Structure formats: structure tokens, C-alpha cells
Amino acid sequence: MTAALPARGCSDTPVLKERGQREVFCGLTGIIWLHRKMQDAFFLVVGSRTCAHLLQSAAGVMIFAEPRFGTAILEEKDLAGLVDAQTELDREVDRLLARRPDIRQLFLVGSCPSEVIKLDLHRAAERMSVKHAPHVRVLNYSGSGIETTFTQGEDACLASMVPVLPATDARELLLVGALPDVVEDQALGLLKALGIGPVRCLPARRDADLPSVGPNTVFALTQPFLGDTHAALQRRGARHLPAPFPFGAEGTTEWLRTIAAEFNVPATLFEAVIAAPRARAEKAIAAAAQTLSGKSIFFFPDSQLEIPLARFLTRECGMTAIEVGTPFLHRDLMAPDLALLAEGPVISEGQDVDLQLARARAARPDLTVCGLGLANPLEAEGLATKWAIELVFTPVHFYEQAGDLAALFARPLRRRALLQNLAPLEAAE
Amino acid sequence: MKLTLWTYEGPPHVGAMRVATGMRGLHYVLHAPQGDTYADLLFTMIERRDHRPPVTYTTFQARDLGGDTATLFKTACADAVARFNPEALIVGASCTAELIQDDPAGLAGSMDLGIPVIPLDLPSYQRKEGFGTDETFLQIVRHLAKPCARSEKITANLIGPTALGFRHRDDITEVTRLLADMGIGVNVVAPMTARPSDIARLPAAHFNVLMYPEHAESAARWLEREYKQPFTKTVPIGVGATRDFLAEVGTLTGLPVKSDTSRLRLPWWTRSVDSTYLTGKRVFIFGDGTHVAAAARIARDEMGFDVAGIGCFNREMARPIRTLAKDYGIEALITDDYLEVEAAISALQPEMILGTQMERHIGKRLGIPCAVISAPVHVQDFPARYSPQMGWEGANVIFDTWIHPLVMGLEEHLLHMFRDDFEFHDEAGASHHGAAHKPREQGAEAAPAAADAAGSMPAPDAPLSEVANDHTDPQTADILWLSDAEKELKKIPFFVRGKARRNTEKFAFEKGLTRISVDTLYEAKAHYAR
Numbered sequence: 001m002t003a004a005l006p007a008r009g010c011s012d013t014p015v016l017k018e019r020g021q022r023e024v025f026c027g028l029t030g031i032i033w034l035h036r037k038m039q040d041a042f043f044l045v046v047g048s049r050t051c052a053h054l055l056q057s058a059a060g061v062m063i064f065a066e067p068r069f070g071t072a073i074l075e076e077k078d079l080a081g082l083v084d085a086q087t088e089l090d091r092e093v094d095r096l097l098a099r100r101p102d103i104r105q106l107f108l109v110g111s112c113p114s115e116v117i118k119l120d121l122h123r124a125a126e127r128m129s130v131k132h133a134p135h136v137r138v139l140n141y142s143g144s145g146i147e148t149t150f151t152q153g154e155d156a157c158l159a160s161m162v163p164v165l166p167a168t169d170a171r172e173l174l175l176v177g178a179l180p181d182v183v184e185d186q187a188l189g190l191l192k193a194l195g196i197g198p199v200r201c202l203p204a205r206r207d208a209d210l211p212s213v214g215p216n217t218v219f220a221l222t223q224p225f226l227g228d229t230h231a232a233l234q235r236r237g238a239r240h241l242p243a244p245f246p247f248g249a250e251g252t253t254e255w256l257r258t259i260a261a262e263f264n265v266p267a268t269l270f271e272a273v274i275a276a277p278r279a280r281a282e283k284a285i286a287a288a289a290q291t292l293s294g295k296s297i298f299f300f301p302d303s304q305l306e307i308p309l310a311r312f313l314t315r316e317c318g319m320t321a322i323e324v325g326t327p328f329l330h331r332d333l334m335a336p337d338l339a340l341l342a343e344g345p346v347i348s349e350g351q352d353v354d355l356q357l358a359r360a361r362a363a364r365p366d367l368t369v370c371g372l373g374l375a376n377p378l379e380a381e382g383l384a385t386k387w388a389i390e391l392v393f394t395p396v397h398f399y400e401q402a403g404d405l406a407a408l409f410a411r412p413l414r415r416r417a418l419l420q421n422l423a424p425l426e427a428a429e
Numbered sequence: 430m431k432l433t434l435w436t437y438e439g440p441p442h443v444g445a446m447r448v449a450t451g452m453r454g455l456h457y458v459l460h461a462p463q464g465d466t467y468a469d470l471l472f473t474m475i476e477r478r479d480h481r482p483p484v485t486y487t488t489f490q491a492r493d494l495g496g497d498t499a500t501l502f503k504t505a506c507a508d509a510v511a512r513f514n515p516e517a518l519i520v521g522a523s524c525t526a527e528l529i530q531d532d533p534a535g536l537a538g539s540m541d542l543g544i545p546v547i548p549l550d551l552p553s554y555q556r557k558e559g560f561g562t563d564e565t566f567l568q569i570v571r572h573l574a575k576p577c578a579r580s581e582k583i584t585a586n587l588i589g590p591t592a593l594g595f596r597h598r599d600d601i602t603e604v605t606r607l608l609a610d611m612g613i614g615v616n617v618v619a620p621m622t623a624r625p626s627d628i629a630r631l632p633a634a635h636f637n638v639l640m641y642p643e644h645a646e647s648a649a650r651w652l653e654r655e656y657k658q659p660f661t662k663t664v665p666i667g668v669g670a671t672r673d674f675l676a677e678v679g680t681l682t683g684l685p686v687k688s689d690t691s692r693l694r695l696p697w698w699t700r701s702v703d704s705t706y707l708t709g710k711r712v713f714i715f716g717d718g719t720h721v722a723a724a725a726r727i728a729r730d731e732m733g734f735d736v737a738g739i740g741c742f743n744r745e746m747a748r749p750i751r752t753l754a755k756d757y758g759i760e761a762l763i764t765d766d767y768l769e770v771e772a773a774i775s776a777l778q779p780e781m782i783l784g785t786q787m788e789r790h791i792g793k794r795l796g797i798p799c800a801v802i803s804a805p806v807h808v809q810d811f812p813a814r815y816s817p818q819m820g821w822e823g824a825n826v827i828f829d830t831w832i833h834p835l836v837m838g839l840e841e842h843l844l845h846m847f848r849d850d851f852e853f854h855d856e857a858g859a860s861h862h863g864a865a866h867k868p869r870e871q872g873a874e875a876a877p878a879a880a881d882a883a884g885s886m887p888a889p890d891a892p893l894s895e896v897a898n899d900h901t902d903p904q905t906a907d908i909l910w911l912s913d914a915e916k917e918l919k920k921i922p923f924f925v926r927g928k929a930r931r932n933t934e935k936f937a938f939e940k941g942l943t944r945i946s947v948d949t950l951y952e953a954k955a956h957y958a959r
Contacts, residue, residue: 053439057471058467078430113525374469376473376478
């Protein structure tokens with residue numbers, strides 16, 4: 001039920017830029033999924049108790065095992081210069097690597113405090129790489145809240161890996177973005193059926209599978225928030241294949257079509273490969289679209305997935321977008337999606353949360369996509385909400401998940417309908 | 430620098446948030462970078478609050494540094510006062526803002542905001558969440574409490590409950606009832622439920638009930654000094670402690686102790702024969718000092734457990750917990766390092782853990798049942814039902830909560846008797862827990878521990894140490910299990926296997942044995958029989 005191409009997309013829509021209080025995680029949060037994706041990597045945040053508490057709170061119920069991330073908490077004596085922070089860091093890393101001999105990649109992750117005191121983690125990573133080579137490679141990036149929001153942490157992490165990727169002249173396709181393994185396997189399966197290969201992934205599940213890169217590498221982004229990684233790969237000579245992001249039947253088809261065109265896949269083969277999964281996706285989306293069709297949606301900024309998702313929900317699920325907020329708008333990467341998104345919604349970048357809440361209350365959307373700090377308060381005001389974080393922690397890409405993606409948005413509306421005869425909410429407290 | 434995997438406490442500004450969010454009509458302007466807003470979700474998700482915490486974050490970015498972050502802070506203060514119209518403002522810095530030294534206190538003080546402004550000095554790199562609650566509440570009380578006449582009737586303030594507290598919501602109700610039975614009214618409950626204007630009239634009460642020393646002891650001491658208000662030292666968690674608390678209230682007020690105990694069931698429940706199986710169960714207790722001290726007393730004197738180990742994560746309570754441990758003939762473990770707690774539990778092999786959500790996960794991994802007694806909290810710690818820890822109903826709740834993770838009396842015996850039944854075996858878990866039934870593979874060795882979807886029991890795949898001697902105790906590290914003895918050990922149900930192994934190894938060590946045979950196992954059993 002994909003709509004026709006819009007007469008006017010949002011490519012030229014003026015962007016409402018705001019700054020103020022932001023209800024968005026910092027980039028450290030990406031560690032929560034990155035450490036599961038890269039099974040031999042350890043993420044060591046150099047920061048404060050707040051950083052450790054954030055990771056723990058965002059990780060929620062994942063306290064099952066000794067995690068592959070931790071925080072080296074700066075103490076008073078580190079700040080007062082009574083001890084050399086670099087020496088302290090060396091000691092903690094030595095201990096860590098001694099206890100975890102399975103670790104092959106170590107990321108030193110900068111935080112707000114380490115950035116403010118200008119602790120040079122790049123120098124530390126270089127020094128440790130020499131010391132622990134060849135067994136462990138040590139890299140650094142910043143996940144600090146003064147520089148990154150939420151998914152930008154993954155971007156910073158992947159961008160830090162690009163300069164150390166081996167060089168190659170091979171003609172290869174590189175898929176960029178951390179995907180759940182099952183989803184990544186589906187994408188690799190589709191590309192293989194199209195006769196495209198070899199295909200590599202960044203990040204790789206294990207250090208040994210790290211891809212190479214060079215002037216004959218072409219790459220496709222699977223996540224919309226990878227601006228720095230995009231730039232870093234281009235600096236290595238790789239070429240980007242711009243496409244809508246692979247959410248929904250249409251997004252997946254257009255994403256695959258772009259790659260297929262690059263690899264000269266015959267149109268008949270392309271149609272034959274995608275026909276069945278696309279039909280399945282459309283069928284599954286149609287089920288959820290019964291609930292979503294005709295409903296309005298308002299996105300608070302969170303993961304930078306907002307514009308592609310608004311494109312999916314408006315074009316394939318019949319929703320109307322009122323405002324599409326994104327923490328950061330990367331125009332180049334977002335161009336194909338913006339062109340498909342019919343004009344109408346406010347496109348906003350950044351956030352002043354109280355002003356945006358006022359707009360949402362005035363618009364009374366049928367569904368509001370927002371972070372965990374806002375969801376229950378808005379529900380208590382009578383607005384149905386969808387936690388944005390679920391969109392990052394759930395397999396939602398490509399054909400086989402398209403129905404699940406639509407269903408994530410439909411569920412809060414279905415739940416409201418089911419509970420409509422319950423006694424109304426009383427003013428709490 | 431110290432490596433931390435999981436933390437028991439957040440930074441001190443989260444403690445300040447717990448005070449501010451518990452109160453009404455107070456607003457907190459926090460000088461902080463983007464990302465520190467994560468703390469909002471603690472309240473809106475874990476506690477299911479239907480309002481955003483009353484906190485404005487200045488949200489400075491890298492490009493603001495070296496520029497004018499001070500103006501950003503002042504604008505945030507002015508906006509917050511205009512938008513939320515609070516009766517008072519608390520101002521402070523998170524860890525990053527502390528480094529840029531903008532002096533929120535001075536900045537806010539220089540503005541004419543028309544309401545009291547209370548500066549907080551919470552050193553993020555030295556102190557933690559508990560200090561944050563205590564210090565914030567002290568500063569609020571110091572700034573806002575005003576001299577006033579004592580109430581005509583005898584009244585008390587209930588001080589200490591905060592947002593995100595372990596069952597604070599229901600403890601307030603229970604303590605209010607206890608006082609009402611003696612004819613004592615409640616003047617103010619604070620921080621939870623209080624407005625700044627309520628803080629002003631704290632001195633009208635005749636005494637303070639210090640519910641949670643972690644959060645309000647400094648304020649209680651200050652009120653005692655400034656306003657001659659005595660405060661209660663006993664925390665009424667458990668039957669004995671509640672009786673002591675009432676006696677203390679009687680002494681403070683000169684009123685006779687009166688209490689309606691008709692709804693108190695713990696004493697009979699624990700004496701009824703079904704509870705016999707609780708006798709001497711070895712428990713390890715860990716959490717905040719207040720709840721640990723209360724739990725230790727209940728465990729020994731009201732449940733008939735054997736307290737094998739205690740400890741707390743908050744250093745402020747180290748001294749009382751160490752003293753308490755001496756009474757129990759054990760060493761206290763004072764640490765906020767999760768791995769140390771795990772090592773202690775692993776070495777002690779208790780039959781049950783009374784701990785925090787962290788210990789619940791340790792228990793899952795080690796195959797040891799756990800009941801949660803203390804913060805840090807989880808969404809499960811905010812049940813919809815009335816579920817206090819304090820007072821008579823609190824004692825009832827504790828009895829139920831603590832026995833829930835255990836395999837119950839007769840079921841335990843049947844598991845001992847028919848331990849080879851392929852359907853009804855120890856790995857299937859307690860029959861009152863909701864996990865899928867797992868028939869044992871025919872002929873398979875007893876290995877993994879039981880499952881429970883609710884999480885209070887070991888996960889289905891929790892590896893139970895199958896090494897006959899896991900070498901956690903250096904004394905017994907050289908003792909080896911002969912294979913027959915090892916097989917016999919595996920026939921013992923999982924919930925007592927750890928104890929059997931430990932006792933046998935200890936027995937062997939004391940006898941100077943280096944090999945454990947089946948005979949050694951049963952000699953040890955006879956030796957430790959009770």
C-alpha cells in the first residue's frame with residue numbers, strides 16, 4: 001500500500017532548529033548494543049559515577065553476567081593531579097585485560113568529564129595498542145553528552161575503527177551499521193540471492209572478521225545516524241550508495257535496488273528475488289496499518305531514525321506526521337528519505353523540551369514517539385506514546401521485520417482501545 | 430581511578446533528584462550536559478511516575494565551554510521559575526558542571542528570583558547518591574524550617590522517605606497507623622509529599638520519626654540541635670523492632686504504648702509447623718545498612734534462619750553494620766564492588782540471599798534463591814498492592830516475600846525422597862513458580878538449577894558449580910572429591926547441595942583429610958546434624 005511519490009517532498013522544508021533542555025541520552029548509551037554485537041570487544045568508559053549509572057539504568061534488566069563494558073571512575077585525586085590519570089588508566093586496563101583474556105578489541109570511551117579535563121585518550125589508546133599488540137587492539141572515541149547524542153555514539157565508535165581497517169583494492173560491498181545478527185543474516189541472504197558479493201559488515205561480530213576498505217569498496221548504510229563513519233570511509237576512498245533506509249517494504253526495496261543497480265543485477269533477477277519477501281512484508285504491514293491508518297504521529301528527537309520512520313509510517317501505514325523531530329539532521333544521508341516524505345510535517349532539529357511538549361499538547365497527536373523520561377507523563381495526560389528506545393533495541397530492518405516495525409507503533413493504540421472501558425485515570429498523587 | 434561494572438548508588442545529584450521528586454512545589458536547576466537527563470527515566474519508568482521530575486537541566490554542549498555557560502545557567506533558573514512557579518529552588522551541578530566551576534550557588538544567589546534559593550554542594554567525585562539525599566534534605570530543612578510553637582496535640586514528623594525509595598510509599602502509611610494507635614498525629618512527612626511551606630513548620634512536631642537514616646539523619650540531628658526535637662533511633666522493620674520503636678515513642682512522649690496487633694500474622698505463621706523447614710537456613714544479607722540491620726534481626730529472631738554473612742554498600746553505615754556483625758559472630762562485608770559481593774556469596778554458599786536487585790542476579794547465576802530487601806530499586810520493587818516493610822503489615826509482607834523463593838516444606842522432603850524422578854526433581858523448580866516444566870533428560874546428571882520467570886529463582890541455565898571443589902576457600906583448596914562421593918553429592922537437591930559440599934570440605938579439613946569419600950560425606954552430615 002505504498003503511496004505514490006509525493007508531488008513535493010520535505011527536501012526543501014525549512015528546519016525548525018531549537019536548543020535547550022534535551023530529553024535524549026548521550027552517546028555512551030550505544031555501548032549497550034555495541035558490546036553485544038562485537039563479542040570480543042570491551043568498552044571502557046573513562047568517566048564519572050554518572051556515566052556508570054547511566055549505562056546501568058539504560059541497560060535495565062541486562063545485569064546477567066559480567067558485562068563487556070565498565071567505567072573507570074575518575075576520583076578526586078585524578079582531578080586534583082595528585083596522580084597521573086594516564087598511569088591510573090594503564091593500571092586499570094592491565095588488570096582488565098588480565099582478567100578477560102578473551103578480549104581482542106578495547107575501546108576507551110571518552111565522557112563529559114574526561115573531555116572537560118582534556119584527558120588524552122587517543123594517546124592512551126596508541127600507547128596501549130603498542131603494549132598489548134598483537135593480541136588486543138585499543139581504540140578510542142567520545143560518547144560524551146557534550147558532543148554526542150544517543151546513536152551518535154555508535155557513529156563515533158565505527159568511525160574510530162575506519163582508519164585501522166586493512167587496505168584493499170578488491171571490489172567489495174560493505175554494509176555499515178550494527179544490526180542484530182538475525183537481521184544482518186537476512187540482508188546477507190538477499191544480497192547473495194542477487195548475486196552480489198563479497199559483502200562485508202562493519203562492525204564485524206569478531207575482530208578477526210574485520211572488513212578491509214579501499215577505492216573499490218562501495219558501502220551502504222543500514223542506519224541513518226552514521227555521518228562521521230560515512231565521512232571516514234570516504235576518506236579511505238570508499239564510495240557511498242545513497243538510498244532510503246531499509247525500513248518497511250518500500251525502504252528495503254529501494255535500498256536493495258540501489259545496491260543492485262551498482263552491481264548491474266538484471267531487473268528480472270531483482271524482481272524474482274524480492275517478490276516473495278516483499279509480498280510477505282506488505283501483508284504483515286497491512287495488518288498493523290488497519291490500526292495505524294488515518295492516525296497522526298508526533299516524533300520527539302531520539303535516535304535519528306525519525307525521518308525514515310516517518311517516511312515508512314506515512315507512506316506504508318497511512319499515518320499523518322505532525323512533527324518529525326531529530327536530534328541532528330544530516331541532510332546528505334537523509335536526502336532520499338526526505339524526498340519521499342510528503343511535505344506537511346514540521347521538521348525539527350535539536351530540542352527545547354518544554355517548548356516541544358507545548359506543541360505536542362496543542363496538536364494532540366494520536367501517537368507520540370518519545371524517550372522514556374517523557375512517555376509515562378504524556379500517557380498520564382492522555383496521549384498514547386511509543387518508547388523510542390524500543391526502535392533501537394528491536395530488530396526492525398528489512399522485509400521480514402517490516403510487520404514487526406509497524407506493529408510496534410500499533411500496539412500502544414490497540415492497548416488503549418482494549419482498555420477504553422476501564423475507569424478513567426484519576427489525577428495521581 | 431576505579432573500574433566499576435555495576436554500581437549500587439548513583440551520583441550525589443541523583444540523590445538530590447530523589448528528594449526534589451518526592452517533594453511538591455520545589456524545583457531543581459541542575460547545571461549538567463545533555464545526557465544527564467537519563468535520570469528522569471529512573472522516576473518515570475522504574476517508579477512509574479506520571480509526572481516528569483521537577484528538574485531543569487541546563488544542557489550545555491562542547492561548543493558552550495569556554496563560552497558563557499554561566500549565562501546558560503542563569504537563563505535556565507529564570508525560565509524554570511517562570512514556567513513551573515515553584516515555592517523554592519534548589520540549585521547545583523552534576524559531575525561535569527562541577528569541573529567547569531561556574532558556581533551555581535553564587536549565580537542563582539545574584540539573581541532576584543523572588544523565592545528561596547537553596548544551593549547544594551555535592552562533591553560528585555567523592556560522594557554518592559545516599560550522601561546526596563541526606564545533604565540535600567539537610568540544606569532544605571536548614572533554609573526553610575522556621576521557629577514555631579509545638580502543636581497542641583502530640584505530633585511527629587516522618588522524615589526520610591524519598592522518591593525511588595524501597596517501599597517508602599507504603600511505609601509512610603504503616604508508620605502513620607502505628608502512631609495513630611498511640612494517639613499521635615503526623616505533622617509533616619518529608620521529603621516525600623512535603624511542600625517547601627510544610628518544611629517551614631517542621632518544628633511544630635514534638636519529635637521526629639527517622640524512618641531512613643540514610644536519607645535524613647543529618648536533618649534529624651540538626652532539628653534536634655536547633656529545635657530540641659528528639660528523634661527515634663529504632664527503624665520499625667520486623668516484629669521486635671516495631672515493638673522497640675513503639676516503646677521508644679512511648680518514652681519520648683510519655684504516652685502509654687498502645688497498638689492494634691490484630692493484623693500481625695508473622696508470629697503465628699513462623700511458629701506454625703509448616704515453617705519448620707525454615708529452621709537454620711543459612712542466609713546472606715546485603716543492601717543498605719538500615720535494611721540489612723533490620724533483616725538480620727528478623728532472619729535470626731523471627732524466621733529462625735542462620736545469618737551466615739551480612740554487609741552493606743553504603744560506607745556511611747559501615748560502623749553500625751560491623752558492630753552488628755560481631756553480635757552475630759561474623760565479619761561484615763562493606764563494599765560497593767559487585768564482584769566482591771559475588772565472591773563472598775560464592776564462598777559462603779548460603780541457602781538463600783536477602784539482598785538487592787544486584788544480589789538477585791548473583792543468585793540467579795549461582796543457583797541460590799534471593800528475596801529483595803533493599804534499594805537500589807527495580808520496577809518490580811514498586812508493586813501495585815500495599816506492600817510496606819515497616820510495622821505489623823510490613824512484618825507480614827516480609828514473611829511472605831522471604832519464603833516465596835524457597836522450595837516449601839513437604840515439597841522439599843519429597844524432592845529428597847524421590848530425587849531421581851524424571852518429572853519431579855529439584856531442577857524443575859518450586860511448584861508454585863511459573864516457569865515451564867522441564868522434564869529431566871532420562872539418565873542425565875543433575876546439573877542446572879531451577880527456573881522462575883518472575884526472576885526470584887535461579888535461571889534455567891544458571892551454571893551451578895559442578896566442580897567438586899570450587900577452590901573458593903583456600904583452606905580446603907587441596908582437598909579432592911573421589912568420584913563416588915562426587916556422584917553422591919549430585920544426588921542431593923540443589924538447594925542444599927552447596928551447604929553439603931561446604932560442610933563436607935570443612936569437616937575434611939578439620940579432620941586433616943585430603944580425599945573425600947562417600948563415608949566422609951555422611952560423617953560430615955552426621956557431624957553437622959541439628
